[in-house]
Each structure stands twice: as C-alpha cells, then as structure tokens.
Amino acid sequence: MMKNGFFFFIGLLAAFLLGWGGIxxxxxxxxxxxxxxxxxxxxSSFPTRPPGVAARGQLVYADLGCVAxxxxxxxxxxxxxxxxxxxxxxxxxxxxYIFQGRPQLGDARIGPDLANWGVRKPPLDAGGIxxxxxxxxxxxxxxxxxxxxxxxxxxxxxxxxxAPDALVGLVDKTPxxxxxxxxxxxxxxxxxxxxxxxxxxxxARHVVPVVAKEGAHK
Amino acid sequence: MSSTSTHAEVxxxxxxxxxPVLLLLASGLGWxxxxxxxxxxxxxxxxxxxxxxxxxxxxxxxxxxLAETSFVYGWAANAGLGIALWVLGRLGGATLRAxxxxxxxxxxxxxxxxxxxxxxxxxEATSFAFLxxxxxxxxxxxxxxxxxxxSGILAxxxxxxxxxxxxxxxxxxxxxxxxxxxIAAQTMLLWSPVRGVLQPIIDGWYVQSVFSLxxxxxxxxxxxxxxxxxTGQALPSYEFxxxxxxxxxxxxxxxxxxxxxxxxxxxxxxxxxxxxxWMVLFHFIVVALNLRGALTGGGTSLTFISFGLLAxxxxxxxxxxxxxxxxxxxxxxxxxxxxxQQLALYGGISMLLLGSIYFAVPRLTGRPWNSGSFVRGHRxxxxxxxxxxxxxxxxxxxxxxxxxxxxxxxxxxxxxxTRPWLLAVTVAQGFLLVGNILILVNFLRSVSDVWCAxxxxxxxxxxxxxxxxxxxx
Numbered sequence: 001m002m003k004n005g006f007f008f009f010i011g012l013l014a015a016f017l018l019g020w021g022g023i024x025x026x027x028x029x030x031x032x033x034x035x036x037x038x039x040x041x042x043x044s045s046f047p048t049r050p051p052g053v054a055a056r057g058q059l060v061y062a063d064l065g066c067v068a069x070x071x072x073x074x075x076x077x078x079x080x081x082x083x084x085x086x087x088x089x090x091x092x093x094x095x096x097y098i099f100q101g102r103p104q105l106g107d108a109r110i111g112p113d114l115a116n117w118g119v120r121k122p123p124l125d126a127g128g129i130x131x132x133x134x135x136x137x138x139x140x141x142x143x144x145x146x147x148x149x150x151x152x153x154x155x156x157x158x159x160x161x162x163a164p165d166a167l168v169g170l171v172d173k174t175p176x177x178x179x180x181x182x183x184x185x186x187x188x189x190x191x192x193x194x195x196x197x198x199x200x201x202x203x204a205r206h207v208v209p210v211v212a213k214e215g216a217h218k
Numbered sequence: 219m220s221s222t223s224t225h226a227e228v229x230x231x232x233x234x235x236x237x238p239v240l241l242l243l244a245s246g247l248g249w250x251x252x253x254x255x256x257x258x259x260x261x262x263x264x265x266x267x268x269x270x271x272x273x274x275x276x277x278x279x280x281x282x283x284l285a286e287t288s289f290v291y292g293w294a295a296n297a298g299l300g301i302a303l304w305v306l307g308r309l310g311g312a313t314l315r316a317x318x319x320x321x322x323x324x325x326x327x328x329x330x331x332x333x334x335x336x337x338x339x340x341x342e343a344t345s346f347a348f349l350x351x352x353x354x355x356x357x358x359x360x361x362x363x364x365x366x367x368x369s370g371i372l373a374x375x376x377x378x379x380x381x382x383x384x385x386x387x388x389x390x391x392x393x394x395x396x397x398x399x400x401i402a403a404q405t406m407l408l409w410s411p412v413r414g415v416l417q418p419i420i421d422g423w424y425v426q427s428v429f430s431l432x433x434x435x436x437x438x439x440x441x442x443x444x445x446x447x448x449t450g451q452a453l454p455s456y457e458f459x460x461x462x463x464x465x466x467x468x469x470x471x472x473x474x475x476x477x478x479x480x481x482x483x484x485x486x487x488x489x490x491x492x493x494x495x496w497m498v499l500f501h502f503i504v505v506a507l508n509l510r511g512a513l514t515g516g517g518t519s520l521t522f523i524s525f526g527l528l529a530x531x532x533x534x535x536x537x538x539x540x541x542x543x544x545x546x547x548x549x550x551x552x553x554x555x556x557x558x559q560q561l562a563l564y565g566g567i568s569m570l571l572l573g574s575i576y577f578a579v580p581r582l583t584g585r586p587w588n589s590g591s592f593v594r595g596h597r598x599x600x601x602x603x604x605x606x607x608x609x610x611x612x613x614x615x616x617x618x619x620x621x622x623x624x625x626x627x628x629x630x631x632x633x634x635x636t637r638p639w640l641l642a643v644t645v646a647q648g649f650l651l652v653g654n655i656l657i658l659v660n661f662l663r664s665v666s667d668v669w670c671a672x673x674x675x676x677x678x679x680x681x682x683x684x685x686x687x688x689x690x691x
Contacts, residue, residue: 005375008382011464012391016398016431019471023423023487024406028416030484063341065279071551075480080547084625092482097414102345105418107477109551109622110264111629136268145630147263147271147278 046199057191071106087113118195152185235314236582242300249292254651256285265640283350298436302389310373323365367393389439422474430470440574449511462504476541495538502534522573529565554615588663599653607646614639
C-alpha cells in the first residue's frame with residue numbers, strides 16, 4: 001500500500017472521507033433539520049427569530065471578536081457553576097441556535113457567559129450597556145475590567161438639543177459636545193439585549209439522577 | 219557525532235531546486251515574527267485590558283485572530299511546505315520539478331494571507347477558529363496551495379526509487395489532504411453555511427484536521443528525514459511506522475470534539491473524541507519510539523527536534539487527559555486549553571520544523587549559517603520561551619478554572635489572581651519574538667550571501683562538523 005501510488009492515494013482519500021463523513025456529515029444528518037418547537041399552551045413556536053437589528057448586531061459582535069473572551073453556551077446545572085453564576089437555569093441545547101446566522105459558542109471564559117445576557121440580573125438598559133461599552137467599567141465597579149470601545153461612539157458637538165441616546169454624565173463634563181452611539185453600537189446593544197434562551201424545551205429539562213436511599217442495596 | 223553526518227551532502231538537487239524552498243522558508247520565518255508581534259499585543263491585553271483597545275483594528279479578539287492566522291497559514295504552512303518540498307525533492311533523487319508553479323503559488327499564497335489579515339483587522343474575520351480569513355481570499359488560497367503542492371507530488375511520483383519512506387507518506391499526505399479539508403470547511407461554513415451549532419461542530423473538526431492531517435504530517439516529514447540523517451542509524455521500531463501513520467490520519471480527526479464537552483451538541487461528539495484521543499496515542503508513542511535517537515544526539519537540529527518531539531508527545535497526553543469530563547470541568551474555557559494549543563503548535567510543530575530548517579538551510583545555500591551566536595541565542599530563547607509560555611498559561615488556566623467553579627468569585631478577582639502568570643506569558647512572548655527575529659535575520663543574511671555571491675558553494679566547509687552544525691556547547 002505504501003509503495004503503490006494508487007492505493008496510497010485511495011487510503012488518504014478514505015482517511016479524509018471517514019473524518020468528514022464521521023463528524024460533519026453525520027452531525028448534519030442528525031440535527032441539520034432541527035425545527036422550532038411549537039408550544040400549544042402559548043400558541044407560538046420557539047426559538048423566535050431574532051429581530052433584524054439584533055441579527056445585524058451579531059455581525060458586529062463577531063467582527064469585534066467578542067467570542068475570544070465570552071462564551072454563549074450554558075452547561076447543565078450539575079456541571080460547573082453556570083447556573084449558580086446566573087448565566088441560565090438550564091443547559092443550552094442545539095435548538096437554541098437554529099436561527100442564529102453565526103452562533104458564537106466560544107471556547108474561553110475570560111469574561112462571563114452571555115447566552116442569557118439580555119435577561120441578566122441586575123438588568124441593564126440600552127443606556128447602561130452603552131456606558132459600559134464606552135468606558136469599560138461595569139456599573140458599580142471601580143476598575144476597568146472590560147476593554148473600552150470608544151470607536152463605537154461618535155464624539156460630536158451638540159446642535160440644538162443633545163441626542164436622546166447620548167451618554168449621560170459625559171455630556172456635562174464636555175460642554176457643547178456629546179458622546180453618541182454609532183449605528184454599529186446600537187445594533188450591538190440590541191443584539192446583547194436579545195440574548196435570551198429562557199424557554200424550556202423538552203430536551204433541555206434537567207434530569208436529576210435518582211439517588212439510592214441510605215442502606216439500600218448497592 | 220558519527221561520520222555519516224560529516225559527509226558532505228550538498229547535491230545538485232539541493233542547489234538547483236533551492237529557490238522555491240528558500241522562498242517558502244523566508245516567508246514562513248517572516249510570518250513567524252509578525253505573528254509574534256500580534257501574540258505579544260494579545261498577551262498584554264490579557265492583563266491590561268485597555269492596551270490598544272481604543273483602536274478598533276486591535277481589539278483583543280481581532281489581534282488574537284491575526285496572531286493565530288499568521289501563525290498557522292503564514293508560518294507553519296510556508297515553513298512546512300518548504301520542508302516538505304525539500305524532503306520530497308531529496309528523496310526523489312532529482313531536481314525539483316514545476317519550480318515556477320511552486321514560486322508563483324507561494325507568492326499568491328502570501329498575497330492571500332496579507333489581504334486576509336488586512337480583512338481581519340478591519341472587521342471581516344469569519345469568527346471561526348483557524349478559518350478566520352475572510353471569504354474572499356479563501357478560493358485564492360486553495361488555488362495557490364495546489365500550485366505549490368504540484369511540485370511536491372511530481373517529486374514523489376517521479377522518484378527514482380520504488381520504495382517509499384515515512385517522510386514520503388507524511389509529506390504527500392499533507393500536500394494532498396489539505397485542499398480537501400479547506401474546500402470542505404469553507405463550503406459548509408462560508409459559502410453555504412450549515413445551521414446553528416453544526417457550525418462550531420464543523421469548525422472543531424476542521425481545527426483538528428488542520429493539525430492531524432496537515433501541520434503534524436508536515437512537521438513529521440522533516441523530522442523523519444533529518445533524525446536518521448544526523449544520527450546515522452536506522453530508525454528503531456520502524457516496522458510500526460506505517461500503522462502509526464494511518465492511525466493519525468484515520469483517528470486524529472475524530473479528536474476535535476473534545477472542546478465541545480458539555481456543550482449544546484449531540485453527546486456522541488465529545489464522547490467519540492474522548493475515545494479517539496486515547497486511540498491516537500498509539501501514533502504518538504510510535505513516533506516517539508522511532509525518533510528517540512534525536513534525544514541522545516547533539517547539535518542544533520536535534521536539540522530543536524528533541525524538544526519538539528517531547529512537546530508533541532506531551533501535548534497528545536494532555537489532550538487525552540483533558541478529554542475526560544471530570545478534568546474538562548476545570549480546564550474547559552480557560553487558559554489551560556490555550557496552553558495545550560501552544561504546546562502542540564509551538565512546542566511540537568514549530569520546534570520540529572525549526573529543527574528541520576536548521577538542518578536544511580546550510581545544505582540549500584551550500585554554506586554554514588551566517589552567525590553561530592544567533593543560532594545559540596535563538597535556541598535558548600525558543601526553549602525558555604516555550605517553557606515559560608506553556609507553563610504560565612497552564613497555571614493561570616488552572617487557577618482560572620478552579621475559581622470559575624466557585625460561583626462567588628467575580629471575574630475581577632479571577633483577573634487579579636491570574637495576573638502574575640499572565641505577566642509571565644507576556645515575558646515569554648517577548649523571548650519568543652526576540653528569538654524568532656534572530657533566526658529571521660540569520661536566515662536572511664545566510665541567503666543573501668548566496669544571492670549576491672552566486673552559486674559558489676563552500677562545500678569544503680561541510681567536511682568540518684562544527685561548521686555544518688552550530689553547537690551551543
């Protein structure tokens with residue numbers, strides 16, 4: 001086989017096909033056609049499609065490389081501290097992502113998981129998120145823990161009245177100027193606010209293993 | 219050192235076919251320095267988050283993508299292809315054919331990387347690990363790669379001996395398989411994207427395949443050639459080498475799912491990866507047995523190859539151990555996985571390639587390395603740098619992982635506790651960068667001597683083992 005060129009190449013091709021067929025294609029066969037779950041009780045299906053502005057925001061999230069530090073996948077309650085940290089009450093499942101153009105699962109938690117950041121506690125409104133992105137300071141914290149992203153904002157003179165979404169607090173320090181979120185910042189904020197996987201699918205329910213009673217036969 | 223290694227070996231096949239190989243190696247070393255600059259910036263941002271963050275081109279995510287892309291597609295690809303072509307040419311026993319194809323392919327490959335890096339910096343990255351290059355340069359890369367590969371395949375098919383050798387298998391496998399991988403991945407992820415979590419599943423498969431079917435074979439092609447050349451002995455346990463080769467190819471790609479443990483994917487994917495991680499250890503054990511002669515030999519090439527061999531093996535063992543759920547509970551999502559990746563890519567692949575480069579360049583240029591002290595400096599900086607890099611990342615990752623599992627620890631506190639180790643990572647990146655500048659400068663000076671002086675070979679110098687192999691001790 002090693003000497004015969006033809007069979008050697010057949011072997012190489014087989015190695016590629018086995019890997020490709022074994023993982024991408026098999027997984028695609030299994031979950032490639034995953035449909036939304038229709039809930040009779042609520043007369044609607046889940047997950048819901050993200051609003052267009054949030055879908056555009058995901059592109060900003062992707063192009064800034066937020067995924068380098070933030071995951072968007074909650075592990076099941078007895079596997080890690082995800083639930084205890086308030087990142088989500090249930091594990092993330094494949095169905096959560098079917099309407100996401102480019103799911104940002106991530107593989108590093110230098111910052112918190114964001115799978116349910118839109119419904120985080122304490123809640124943060126659009127203005128709060130904008131302040132945070134601009135300054136890098138989480139409300140209440142003293143130090144900068146997140147890189148500030150001033151390039152997502154316009155620093156421009158106030159003509160007439162200040163823009164309704166101009167950052168509060170910064171306007172006063174620099175009279176006649178204001179810091180206003182750009183279009184990209186607005187879509188990113190809308191995306192962050194849309195992150196919510198609260199709906200409980202049948203496959204996402206946490207199964208608590210039955211613990212044998214004390215003294216029972218082991 | 220045995221007498222075989224002192225035998226002058228600069229053949230006509232080397233000198234007549236040197237420019238495509240030297241161009242590939244020069245590009246690779248250039249990208250290695252550039253990637254080191256990006257990696258240094260990214261490492262500073264880990265302990266000082268405001269560093270360059272006001273500049274949109276250099277957010278941590280983008281710098282990380284730039285560093286990774288220039289390392290994999292710039293450094294490892296160019297250097298690996300250079301070594302593969304050189305090895306195939308030598309084993310073929312004839313001057314490299316289709317040299318113009320290889321040269322043109324190299325230029326276009328590097329043009330594609332350059333354009334792609336510009337795209338990543340300006341926000342066109344795809345956000346897929348190892349496939350960050352924007353969609354518009356991807357087809358160019360496929361074509362350019364095939365143009366380079368043709369030269370190697372011709373050297374293989376036109377070889378003057380009937381038998382083949384382990385270096386042949388690894389080099390040809392890498393040349394042949396990568397275009398398939400790249401086309402499959404870009405079709406399913408970029409041109410006609412699959413839905414939902416299939417994307418991270420496929421990306422995980424691609425990342426692992428790049429390692430198992432492309433970078434590792436390229437590095438091993440060089441090591442399998444260089445080690446017996448220097449030790450002058452037949453490889454021990456060589457009868458297992460074919461099985462080890464096929465094990466890597468067939469089982470290696472299955473190990474990619476280990477990063478998806480506990481994730482929103484079908485559970486068989488990480489479970490399969492766990493089993494595959496242990497099966498593929500057979501490959502690593504055989505490679506270590508085959509090449510163990512490197513560990514006892516002296517000289518620059520063998521020092522790099524020994525280091526690379528140990529790191530390659532240690533990386534596989536760590537991958538297998540962390541593919542268990544209980545261990546992944548701590549190490550997943552932390553710097554520990556970064557440490558593992560750096561151990562495999564820098565400690566393993568890069569050191570193996572550098573060992574082959576130190577052996578190949580004097581034979582390609584027909585004269586010894588320009589500066590022995592630069593060689594020694596690079597050798598020390600590279601080894602210390604990788605030790606410090608991988609060790610600090612691993613400790614930082616372990617602290618991060620144990621603190622993450624305690625829900626009361628805030629991210630600010632975790633950042634504070636990992637900070638000393640992250641500072642050490644920056645120091646390590648600094649060492650590596652300086653070391654890589656040394657080899658780049660040394661390489662350029664060595665090659666420019668030939669370029670300017672013409673093809674006058676100093677073959678006589680090769681009768682002296684000390685000038686052929688620069689010794690540090």
